[in-house]
Amino acid sequence: MKKILILGGGIGGVEAAISAVKEGFEVELISERDYLFVYPVSIWIPTGEVRSEDVKISLEEIAEKRGFSFRQGKVKEINTDAVLLEDGKEIRDFDYLIIAIGQQKLKHKGIEHTLSVCGSPEEILQIKERLDSLIQNGKGKIAFGFGGNPKAPEAVRGGPVFEVMFNVHNYLKKLGIRENFELTFFAPMEKPGARLGEKALKMMDMMFKNMNIKKITGKKIKEFREDGVLLEDETFISSDLTLFTPAGDGHPVIKNSDLPKTEAGFLKIEPTCQVSGIENIYGVGDVCSIEGPQWRAKQGHLAEVMARATAHNIAVKEGLKSGNFETYTDHINIMCLMDTGNGGALAYRSDKKAVLLPLPVIGHWMKKAWGIYYRLNKLGKIPKII
Ligand SMILES: Cc1cc2nc3c(=O)[nH]c(=O)nc-3n(C[C@H](O)[C@H](O)[C@H](O)COP(=O)(O)OP(=O)(O)OC[C@H]3O[C@@H](n4cnc5c(N)ncnc54)[C@H](O)[C@@H]3O)c2cc1C
Known part of the structure; x- marks a missing residue:
């Protein structure tokens, strides 16, 4: 054999x-x-x-x-x-x-002042600790972002950043302290998420507005600092916790x-x-x-x-x-069930179609169900269905 x-x-x-x-x-x-x-x-x-x-x-x-x-x-x-x-x-x-x-991930100046939602299991636990400590303080500024790799455009990982950001928003809301937090999203590209199609971009813009998340895009990142993010035009995003996911390398x-x-x-x-x-x-x-x-x-x-x-x-x-x-x-193709913590949206992109289907409430439980299915299937307990 x-x-x-x-x-x-x-x-x-x-x-x-x-x-x-x-x-x-x-x-x-x-x-x-x-x-x-x-x-x-x-x-x-x-x-x-x-x-x-x-x-x-x-x-x-x-x-x-x-x-x-x-x-x-x-x-x-x-x-x-x-x-x-x-x-x-x-x-x-x-x-x-x-x-x-x-x-692996591209290195940026000052990257040690950030944590990535796509990092190692240990790094993701650190995010939880830092978020818990801000919640204990009752207020804070959190910046979420992702970067690009001009040498490998397909290595950008934006989906999980949006997911964690929307989940954090809904979590803070549930705790009744959302108004004490300033959430900012930043990315160097003009239209982050554009690969999902124009409809998806419009829907995402609406979600940013509804969730009161500030958006700064189209400006290159100069460096990360302990207290925030400096952009190429000297804009400074002040932040207690910077969650940044560099593009793949x-x-x-x-x-x-x-x-x-x-x-x-x-x-x-x-x-x-x-x-x-x-x-x-x-x-x-x-x-x-x-x-x-x-x-x-x-x-x-x-x-x-x-x-x-x-x-x-x-x-x-x-x-x-x-x-x-x-x-x-x-x-x-791109197939992604984007979770928001209280629902989700099914994003699908192929040569023929670009669809974003909002799935309030059920989207969240569908992703949860997928996680259970994935585990049981890998352990040979149930057959493959997707
Ligand atoms: C937070 C997050 C959410 C995501 N959500 C989705 C989603 O909803 N839908 C979707 O389709 N995709 C999603 N993705 C993308 C998806 O997880 C990746 O595309 C997928 O994991 C790639 O699989 P892989 O086996 O190539 O790499 P990985 O899953 O990264 O596996 C690589 C493995 O190699 C091991 N390894 C690395 N270096 C060495 C070494 N030197 N020696 C031995 N072992 C080594 C690592 O420990 C790891 O086990 C998500 C990614 C992240 C980070």
Whole structure:
């Protein structure tokens, strides 16, 4: 039986492992943490609606239920025929390698004065602590923002920033102290969120107005300071807590490798997810450069599409099944259930459509239900439905 080694136990790596087992391969997954962190449901940690533990799924448990082996380890170096771990171990016993180690974030001047809603599990807990302490004080100024990467426009991560901001607004309102807080949103692009279409932008503007959130866009960020954000035109956003999510940047392991990569350090792959020019290495999810329309975005559901296509394509290559190679580029769309804490909106973008469907109340519970479904499905307790 041919062996596939998968690096990274996030949404893409785990789906690749499950799919590769189904295709009849021996599979080993290596990841630095011993759990899968389900980022889409981590947005409720700052406001205390879920605990960090509720967002984690043990990789050991998924591996046992899904028939692959798991090893905890941090990848230091990737070569075409070997993977080196931080602890000095070298792994060579694989026929195929699937790289799914995600992306890093761009560095900005003074970034240490900010926290990101898309950060590590520890960083997200720090946001909760800082927010709790402002709530104890009974007042405060909170600035929310996200940045862009001109070398990789698809690596912008704005959705979760909007979600956490709307959740914080509704949480403060529920506590009866919203009027004591000043919430400001900032972003360097003229129209943040534009990839969701004009209708979505209009709706978002209305939400900003209704929630009394100040909006400053189209101004580059000069630096972050302990007490706020300085913009290029010397505008200063005074803030007690700055929640900023930089755009994605290539993973250092990829940047330091000989693998084909873009200027921003993302893995160059073919539409079949095979790393360009290398027969036995594939890339899945945020670690890759994504080709496609201007509005394309890196998302969990795309990482899963890439994972399944990769397992299928290796099986076809190995003659385990017949059929054509599958390509992720045929499935590029944006599908996002944007949560607001008291409801949500379903955003969908494809070449043909840009839809934003408001889902008051039910939208929130639909996203909650998705989180439960995702956990049960990964643990093999219920079949895949989406
Ligand atoms: C807060 C938030 C909310 C989101 N909401 C949505 C949503 O609603 N819908 C949606 O479709 N997408 C959403 N996304 C995007 C989605 O989560 C990502 O696109 C998806 O997680 C990408 O999967 P991945 O496997 O490529 O990377 P990741 O999920 O980041 O997984 C990478 C894995 O590799 C591991 N790793 C990294 N470096 C190493 C190393 N050197 N050695 C070993 N292991 C390593 C990491 O620990 C991690 O387990 C959200 C993202 C965030 C941050």
